[in-house]
Amino acid sequence: MADIDFDGVTKVYGDGPPAVDRLSLHIDDGEFMVLVGPSGCGKTTALRMLAGLEEISSGTLRIGGAVVNNTLPKDRDVAMVFQNYALYPHMSVAQNMGFALKIRGESKREIARKVEDAARILRLTEYLERRPKALSGGQRQRVAMGRAIVRSPQAFLMDEPLSNLDAKLRVEMRSEIARIQRLLSVATVYVTHDQVEAMTMGDRVAVLRDGQLQQVATPQDIYDRPANEFVAGFMGSPPMNLVPCQLRPGRSRVEVVVADQSIELPLGYADTHSLPEAGADVVLGVRPEDVLIADATGANVLKVRVERVEALGSEALVHLAWGEGGASSSRDARSRSFIAKVGPRVTFAPGDVVSVQVSPEHIHFFDAGTGISLRAGGR
Amino acid sequence: MVLIAVIMLYPFWVMIGTSLKSEAQFLSGGGFSWLSWKNLTATIPVGQEVLSSTIVCTASILIILAVGLPAGFAFAKLRFRASTVVFLVIVSAMMVPLQAILMPEFVNVTKLGLTGGYLGAIVVYAALGTPFSVFLFATYFRGVPDELIEAGIVDGLGYFGALWRLVVPIAIPAIATVTVLQFIQIWDDLLVGLLFIQNTSERPITVGLAVLAAGRTTSIPELMAGSLVSALPAMVVYLVFQRYLVKGLTMGIDR
Numbered sequence A: 001m002a003d004i005d006f007d008g009v010t011k012v013y014g015d016g017p018p019a020v021d022r023l024s025l026h027i028d029d030g031e032f033m034v035l036v037g038p039s040g041c042g043k044t045t046a047l048r049m050l051a052g053l054e055e056i057s058s059g060t061l062r063i064g065g066a067v068v069n070n071t072l073p074k075d076r077d078v079a080m081v082f083q084n085y086a087l088y089p090h091m092s093v094a095q096n097m098g099f100a101l102k103i104r105g106e107s108k109r110e111i112a113r114k115v116e117d118a119a120r121i122l123r124l125t126e127y128l129e130r131r132p133k134a135l136s137g138g139q140r141q142r143v144a145m146g147r148a149i150v151r152s153p154q155a156f157l158m159d160e161p162l163s164n165l166d167a168k169l170r171v172e173m174r175s176e177i178a179r180i181q182r183l184l185s186v187a188t189v190y191v192t193h194d195q196v197e198a199m200t201m202g203d204r205v206a207v208l209r210d211g212q213l214q215q216v217a218t219p220q221d222i223y224d225r226p227a228n229e230f231v232a233g234f235m236g237s238p239p240m241n242l243v244p245c246q247l248r249p250g251r252s253r254v255e256v257v258v259a260d261q262s263i264e265l266p267l268g269y270a271d272t273h274s275l276p277e278a279g280a281d282v283v284l285g286v287r288p289e290d291v292l293i294a295d296a297t298g299a300n301v302l303k304v305r306v307e308r309v310e311a312l313g314s315e316a317l318v319h320l321a322w323g324e325g326g327a328s329s330s331r332d333a334r335s336r337s338f339i340a341k342v343g344p345r346v347t348f349a350p351g352d353v354v355s356v357q358v359s360p361e362h363i364h365f366f367d368a369g370t371g372i373s374l375r376a377g378g379r
Numbered sequence B: 001m002v003l004i005a006v007i008m009l010y011p012f013w014v015m016i017g018t019s020l021k022s023e024a025q026f027l028s029g030g031g032f033s034w035l036s037w038k039n040l041t042a043t044i045p046v047g048q049e050v051l052s053s054t055i056v057c058t059a060s061i062l063i064i065l066a067v068g069l070p071a072g073f074a075f076a077k078l079r080f081r082a083s084t085v086v087f088l089v090i091v092s093a094m095m096v097p098l099q100a101i102l103m104p105e106f107v108n109v110t111k112l113g114l115t116g117g118y119l120g121a122i123v124v125y126a127a128l129g130t131p132f133s134v135f136l137f138a139t140y141f142r143g144v145p146d147e148l149i150e151a152g153i154v155d156g157l158g159y160f161g162a163l164w165r166l167v168v169p170i171a172i173p174a175i176a177t178v179t180v181l182q183f184i185q186i187w188d189d190l191l192v193g194l195l196f197i198q199n200t201s202e203r204p205i206t207v208g209l210a211v212l213a214a215g216r217t218t219s220i221p222e223l224m225a226g227s228l229v230s231a232l233p234a235m236v237v238y239l240v241f242q243r244y245l246v247k248g249l250t251m252g253i254d255r
Helices: A043-051 A093-104 A108-122 A137-149 A167-184 A195-201 A219-224 A229-234 A330-336 B002-019 B023-028 B035-043 B046-077 B083-095 B098-111 B118-142 B146-155 B159-170 B172-188 B191-196 B205-213 B220-249
Strands: A004-012 A018-027 A032-036 A058-063 A078-081 A155-159 A187-192 A204-209 A212-217 A241-249 A254-258 A261-264 A281-286 A291-294 A301-311 A316-321 A337-342 A353-358 A364-367
Touching: A004 A043, A018 A043, A018 A212, A032 A043, A032 A167, A032 A195, A043 A058, A043 A078, A043 A155, A043 A187, A078 A137, A078 B146, A093 A108, A093 A137, A093 B146, A108 A137, A108 A167, A137 A167, A167 A195, A187 A195, A195 A219, A204 A219, A204 A229, A212 A219, A212 A229, A229 A241, A229 A281, A229 A364, A241 A337, A254 A281, A261 A301, A291 A337, B002 B220, B023 B220, B035 B046, B035 B220, B046 B083, B046 B118, B046 B159, B046 B172, B046 B205, B046 B220, B083 B118, B098 B118, B098 B191, B118 B172, B118 B191, B146 B159, B159 B172, B172 B205, B172 B220, B191 B205, B205 B220
Parallel strands: A032 A187, A032 A204, A078 A155, A155 A187
Antiparallel strands: A004 A018, A004 A058, A204 A212, A241 A254, A241 A281, A254 A261, A281 A364, A291 A353, A301 A316, A301 A353, A316 A337
């Protein structure tokens, strides 16, 4: 077992922009690190460089303190679980699981023992003689896990291993993988574009975009204190509402002007949140669950129009719009609309004008130009 | 289907029927006799010639597979400079007719001292069959998921190991297709055997049949008996591999 260290690792294909751009990331021994981001963000490329399946253009990659930039995949002692499982179709489950050990030259008895141990952990004992095509998706996924486990590698690398499963099975396997990882306590790098997987499985989450690391933190930290507008918008479902607005000096405090309405910030707020000078353009962010729809009047109450209500059973998503009239563009429409997550029993209908309240402590501010969080202390 | 089956099987029926007649019975149209089979074995060394054909076929196909499998794998799965151009050059060799290169080949093989025995013919057949096998294997291997090979490499295999231990076992339909098509082509070929195998003791069955037909008079029943002997191995090879053949020939259609 070992720790993993990306030190300024870059991958460039041909003359194109970097697929991974100066990635610096340390993964502790036994840690479950999730790499998350949209398609093309470089997360799989980073994982493949770690596996030795892609060459590194520049930077240093270490596993257990040893530089592995030019080390062959077979000599890195890492095990990988692929998105489509990549099981060997002509081999039985037991042969699939024991294949790496066979190549390594371990005795048949030792291979059988390790395969049986792994099969017990993964509840695969009764399927050991079957071929992969005779297994369900979930069982195949577990065989792929088993193939990784029997090797007792220095690290597990998983490339979207749950994306081919149906929703119910995915939930089951999510906790199964997390359980096994904690049981074995092996450093794990898990690539996904699914933020629920990222939030529920990882000890820490690294968010990537266009090959660049945006933020590394615990899932809750990422959710509560996103480093920038991208992370705020990417993590969370529905995503954080992001609305362009302006700061202006109020009667005694700073006010945020959203469309033609304003929210007054408490005294000292500007100091603790590194807000720019009054008059500056910023982006206001608020999580849908922090938007309260109430009949309140007075300070910090905004009048908005209900556009659409999505009832999800346990909760409802209310799509709201600022101001009057139609938007001139879709971008304009986005900036004028936001979502509130409320209880399932809503009493209002599309077209109603309602009051919403946002508590200042739940408001995030981002620089309108760079998108970086304006929270004091930065990342 | 019945009509097509009748059209396909009728020549065999005629061949079998004619071979079981004497010359006189063939001309009169009735009767049964093993005479033509006795005469055939007395006129040409059938057993030796079938063995020669088998040796030439087997050796050529082994070379074709030994070259075609790794080459097809490399073109399908490895990234290297100018691979597309090289692949096109190799595949374009399939378009060159045998007759166009036969004389230069003969000169080259003679200079190498390989005419006479099996070796010259084996080299020529292997050279002629390899481009097709490279094309077919490359096409087949492109359908094999990259992850399968990468899983093998992470598990500790090299590229050759991944080819032999992971890819070849699932490429049986493609291997069967190459084997059957090349076997039929080589087994039935007369020209290369006639030119490149000059030792009469090593000549293949097709050359033997040509000798049979080249006399002042030709016994049709004898010729039919020889043709039957010549046709049977190709049929056996086809029947053994036919369940893979359809899959091999239609690969890529359902992907």
